[in-house]
Amino acid sequence: MSIIDADRVNEARTEAARSPRAEIDIVRTGPGTPGGRFLRRFWTAIHRSEDLAKGQAKPIRILCEDFTLYRGESGTARVIDQRCPHRGALLHLGWIEGEDIRCVYHGWKFDCTGQCVEQPAEEAGFARKVTLRTYPTQEYLGQIFAYFGEGEPPPFPPYPGPQTDGFIDVWNPETVPCNYLQSFENTMDEVHVAFVHRPGGSHAKIFDLPIITAEETDWGMIRYGTRQNGKVRVTLHYAPSTVRVIVPPLVGMEWQGGWVEIFFNLTPIDDENHLWLVSAHVPLTGATADAYRVKRAEYSRKVAATAPALQVALELIAGKHRYADVRHPDLAVVQDIATQAGQGRFTDRSKEHLGRSDAGIILWRKILARELRTIAEGREPKRWTPAPASVVPVPGF
Amino acid sequence: MAVNPDLRAREQRLAADLDLARTGPGTLAGRFMRQFWLPVFRAEDLPKGHAKPIRIMSEDYTLYRGESGAAQIIDQRCPHRGALMHLGWVEGDDIRCVYHGWKFDRTGQCLEQPAEEPGYARKIRTGVYPTREHLGLVYAYFGAGAPPPFPPYPAPLADGLIENPAPPVISCNYLQCLENSLDEVHVSFVHRTGGSHQGMYDLPAIGAEETEWGVLRTGERQGEMRLSLHYMPGCTRVVVPPMKGFDGVGGWKELYLNFVPIDDESCQWFIIYHVRVTGRDAEIYLAKREDYAKKLAAAGPAPDLAREVIAGRLPFAAIDHPDLVRVQDVAVQAGQGAIADRAAEHLGRSDRAIILWRRILAREMTALAEGRPPKTWTPAPASVVPTLGF
Numbered sequence: 001m002s003i004i005d006a007d008r009v010n011e012a013r014t015e016a017a018r019s020p021r022a023e024i025d026i027v028r029t030g031p032g033t034p035g036g037r038f039l040r041r042f043w044t045a046i047h048r049s050e051d052l053a054k055g056q057a058k059p060i061r062i063l064c065e066d067f068t069l070y071r072g073e074s075g076t077a078r079v080i081d082q083r084c085p086h087r088g089a090l091l092h093l094g095w096i097e098g099e100d101i102r103c104v105y106h107g108w109k110f111d112c113t114g115q116c117v118e119q120p121a122e123e124a125g126f127a128r129k130v131t132l133r134t135y136p137t138q139e140y141l142g143q144i145f146a147y148f149g150e151g152e153p154p155p156f157p158p159y160p161g162p163q164t165d166g167f168i169d170v171w172n173p174e175t176v177p178c179n180y181l182q183s184f185e186n187t188m189d190e191v192h193v194a195f196v197h198r199p200g201g202s203h204a205k206i207f208d209l210p211i212i213t214a215e216e217t218d219w220g221m222i223r224y225g226t227r228q229n230g231k232v233r234v235t236l237h238y239a240p241s242t243v244r245v246i247v248p249p250l251v252g253m254e255w256q257g258g259w260v261e262i263f264f265n266l267t268p269i270d271d272e273n274h275l276w277l278v279s280a281h282v283p284l285t286g287a288t289a290d291a292y293r294v295k296r297a298e299y300s301r302k303v304a305a306t307a308p309a310l311q312v313a314l315e316l317i318a319g320k321h322r323y324a325d326v327r328h329p330d331l332a333v334v335q336d337i338a339t340q341a342g343q344g345r346f347t348d349r350s351k352e353h354l355g356r357s358d359a360g361i362i363l364w365r366k367i368l369a370r371e372l373r374t375i376a377e378g379r380e381p382k383r384w385t386p387a388p389a390s391v392v393p394v395p396g397f
Numbered sequence: 398m399a400v401n402p403d404l405r406a407r408e409q410r411l412a413a414d415l416d417l418a419r420t421g422p423g424t425l426a427g428r429f430m431r432q433f434w435l436p437v438f439r440a441e442d443l444p445k446g447h448a449k450p451i452r453i454m455s456e457d458y459t460l461y462r463g464e465s466g467a468a469q470i471i472d473q474r475c476p477h478r479g480a481l482m483h484l485g486w487v488e489g490d491d492i493r494c495v496y497h498g499w500k501f502d503r504t505g506q507c508l509e510q511p512a513e514e515p516g517y518a519r520k521i522r523t524g525v526y527p528t529r530e531h532l533g534l535v536y537a538y539f540g541a542g543a544p545p546p547f548p549p550y551p552a553p554l555a556d557g558l559i560e561n562p563a564p565p566v567i568s569c570n571y572l573q574c575l576e577n578s579l580d581e582v583h584v585s586f587v588h589r590t591g592g593s594h595q596g597m598y599d600l601p602a603i604g605a606e607e608t609e610w611g612v613l614r615t616g617e618r619q620g621e622m623r624l625s626l627h628y629m630p631g632c633t634r635v636v637v638p639p640m641k642g643f644d645g646v647g648g649w650k651e652l653y654l655n656f657v658p659i660d661d662e663s664c665q666w667f668i669i670y671h672v673r674v675t676g677r678d679a680e681i682y683l684a685k686r687e688d689y690a691k692k693l694a695a696a697g698p699a700p701d702l703a704r705e706v707i708a709g710r711l712p713f714a715a716i717d718h719p720d721l722v723r724v725q726d727v728a729v730q731a732g733q734g735a736i737a738d739r740a741a742e743h744l745g746r747s748d749r750a751i752i753l754w755r756r757i758l759a760r761e762m763t764a765l766a767e768g769r770p771p772k773t774w775t776p777a778p779a780s781v782v783p784t785l786g787f
Contacts (some may be wrong), residue, residue, distance in 0.1 A: 129631045187495075191497050191511075192496055192513040194498065194511070194512075195493075195494070195495055195496060195497055195498045196495055196496060201762055209512045210513055217713065232677050239774060243681060284519060317450075317481065317484075318450070319448075319449040319450040319483055320449055322448075323485070323486075323495055324486065325482045338481075338484060339480055339481075339484065339495060341498055342480060342481035342484060343474075343478065343479045343480060343481075344479065347478065347479045350478055351474075351476065352476075352477065352479065353477055353521055354477075354478070355477070355510065355512070355513040355514070355517055356512070356514055357497060357512035358478070
């Protein structure tokens with residue numbers, strides 16, 4: 001393990017610049033790419049649990065591949081191929097029957113193992129020769145996870161839950177029009193909050209600039225933001241793309257419940273779009289929890305009556321409003337999407353000028369490049385293990 | 398003018414292959430265009446302390462107005478990690494990036510990096526581009542070296558009002574719009590419906606000659622001569638009838654119509670009108686203009702209606718709009734395609750001015766390609782003005 005300070009960062013940069021090896025593509029995640037093979041070794045958060053009712057099927061796109069997600073009548077979420085193996089109809093148009101799904105086109109029915117169990121218009125005996133692919137699913141902290149890799153999935157849950165009393169409040173999912181890695185990098189970049197989130201004042205307590213350090217762990221990366229008064233904010237980055245951090249409430253919550261711990265999953269839809277699936281742990285019980293829920297309902301009504309955060313962010317990118325003038329119940333989300341999607345679908349890393357505040361990003365890129373190269377060269381990648389429950393984020397003020 | 402016949406033959410051969418329409422960085426047409434001041438924004442749309450993203454000739458920039466009132470143009474993105482500079486804060490005449498607070502002055506020098514080691518900032522610069530203002534527009538120079546004289550063309554001589562309508566975005570290459578402005582015969586047909594150009598339905602004989610500042614074009618009708626000026630590289634100055642929604646108030650106006658490429662498949666028209674009204678007439682005109690603006694807002698953008706016509710959902714003759722002429726023009730010009738296929742054309746004598754313009758472009762682009770000095774253009778004298786001619 002190494003603590004990365006500014007000197008080490010410069011050293012790493014010089015080393016990278018001298019390296020005769022070809023740059024490895026760290027942003028693409030489609031099937032067969034090193035990045036895609038890396039991400040498929042982990043459980044992937046794919047959908048907010050409450051947005052999938054029993055008996056409902058939906059199309060989903062994850063890591064540049066299309067699937068059908070449905071919830072059987074027992075309540076279990078299932079992921080199967082996008083299309084019926086008969087003639088390619090979309091399976092989410094079909095019917096859920098118990099735990100099975102029936103294709104809308106010719107009524108082929110598949111059980112939860114992917115076995116075809118009925119083909120109403122075909123010869124008997126054909127059905128048993130037909131299967132479609134299914135993917136393991138689990139639910140945790142209000143999100144549905146799936147495993148898209150080979151062989152047995154890694155341990156579940158992929159990371160430990162909150163250690164204090166309270167409840168989980170799952171934020172509205174966002175679709176962000178840029179590559180997942182630049183948003184994940186933003187989570188490693190604590191300095192951004194002092195500028196990006198200055199208008200609106202959500203992060204007013206942490207406007208003095210921290211010194212960033214980071215180290216690799218068995219489960220990802222731990223990052224420290226050390227402030228002038230010596231206090232340290234600790235943030236956890238679970239491999240491959242989840243950040244656990246303590247953050248201020250969204251502005252529409254009007255400080256009800258105070259700062260919350262979030263488990264923020266960044267999941268590629270394809271190379272140019274990704275999902276933000278955020279589970280917040282609200283450390284409240286009893287009457288304070290009830291007051292939070294009342295405010296939460298009021299907040300939801302405000303959000304429903306306002307232009308979506310993504311739309312406002314795209315208008316900012318297009319220059320239709322002045323950044324400092326925007327008001328929104330999800331202001332921090334608007335600000336983050338405008339900044340990160342504003343870097344372009346893929347930020348051009350060859351034009352960057354990194355500094356000491358980018359220490360977390362530099363370390364993560366080094367880890368990612370090392371793992372992707374290992375995978376590309378057919379060697380055995382690092383065995384990540386779930387983090388111990390005792391390692392928790394700290395707000396640091 | 399004596400012309401070397403070998404050179405002329407080479408230009409003609411090259412002209413067939415030259416891409417006159419595409420103006421991205423490094424293209425010959427782009428290098429030609431980058432020798433000039435170009436309008437990039439309507440001045441009144443850029444208040445002090447505001448920053449806007451702009452795209453000109455397939456390149457992106459950040460335009461802002463410092464608190465001293467000066468418009469500045471810098472690169473689109475912060476050199477740190479590529480954030481959009483227009484999301485940032487204007488501080489005095491400097492701009493600060495929204496992402497990590499890097500601050501740049503009007504020379505492009507990085508002055509502050511709040512979270513970095515001291516000494517790093519002075520090694521970082523962003524690109525800056527000269528800007529000026531004239532007749533209600535912000536102009537920029539994107540070429541190498543010192544910019545040419547400013548203003549690029551003279552202001553009107555007569556008394557009156559200057560006005561700048563909102564600059565429309567047109568979904569086709571700038572050159573076919575510019576060529577349309579060189580083509581006076583089109584008005585008898587494109588603008589027949591609605592009667593705006595009634596005085597000009599008999600067809601003129603077109604003449605055109607190259608000048609030190611562009612092309613002077615004549616349209617001759619039964620002894621009457623209409624004069625129009627085409628300033629390099631894309632501004633047409635011409636006398637035009639009032640828009641339909643004005644009901645004739647203000648009379649014929651002088652129009653400076655600037656065609657500026659956004660990218661190869663879209664362009665923006667930056668418009669300067671000079672209306673010859675003063676005193677009581679000016680008041681009547683301004684009241685009418687307010688009335689017109691309301692009609693215009695209710696009617697929706699002309700390019701949207703033009704799209705309906707191009708798609709065949711609305712017959713050309715059925716267009717009704719306070720800016721009728723604009724809808725007609727856009728429908729015809731954008732209807733030629735995103736980039737008109739010039740290889741499939743059949744030009745005639747009425748296209749004489751277009752042919753001259755293309756020959757000048759081809760000659761200048763050939764000079765650039767061969768490393769010879771291009772023509773030195775000089776701003777037109779204020780005394781050369783367009784005339785109506787009837």
